[in-house]
Amino acid sequence: GAVVSQHPSRVICKSGTSVKIECRSLDFQATTMFWYRQFPKQSLMLMATSNEGSKATYEQGVEKDKFLINHASLTLSTLTVTSAHPEDSSFYICSAKDTDDHEQYFGPGTRLTVT
Amino acid sequence: GQNIDQPTEMTATEGAIVQINCTYQTSGFNGLFWYQQHAGEAPTFLSYNVLDGLEEKGRFSSFLSRSKGYSYLLLKELQMKDSASYLCAVLPNDYKLSFGAGTTVTVRA
Secondary structure (H helix, E strand, O other): OOOEEEEOOEEEEOOOOOEEEEEEEOOOOOOEEEEEEEOOOOOOEEEEEEEOOOOOEEOOOOOOOOEEEEEEEOOEEEEEEOOOOHHHOEEEEEEEEOOOOOOOEEOOOEEEEEO | OOEEEOOOEEEEEOOOOEEEEEEEEOOOOOOEEEEEEOOOOOOEEEEEEOOOEEEEEOOEEEEEEOOOOEEEEEEOOOOHHHOEEEEEEEOOOOOOOEEOOOEEEEEEO
């Protein structure tokens, strides 16, 4: 099956710093990648949708200047959390799909802790 | 917005059967997914239904009724490792997966 990787799996950063999370599709071309955030005991909430070579589409309430998304190639999307605050601490999960597939393939997630 | 409802928690005994119901009201329908998620891990795909009826895959089965906006996931011969959160997710017209809050299943010996 299709494999999606995320890096890093865990990151701890200080308040005010920025952190970058990478999402890679390893064995297929991902025309669309999705970024989700999941707080403890809650379900996945879509943050943004990115299509290769174009600007990401952000969901209502998600600050595009704080959560920078780059989908520069068909196998890589990055999410940068800028000026991180403790309330940004969460589990960030990416998923990827190609044009002809209805199924999204999820990465293993990144646990971000902002101190 | 999309509305997807599923029970918060269910408990069952090892070897038993548990049925997790999911009802949805969405803007269009392009399929319904069930995912399993263990604590601290990403969701893993269990099933996809786009037509009415029952899809069986080993110990897990999923049912869909589009006219009723209803699905269920049936877990048979429960094992301890099945203790996890089960997420119902619908693909509406905008093709952005919308997730239910998840059902935490606890399997007891």
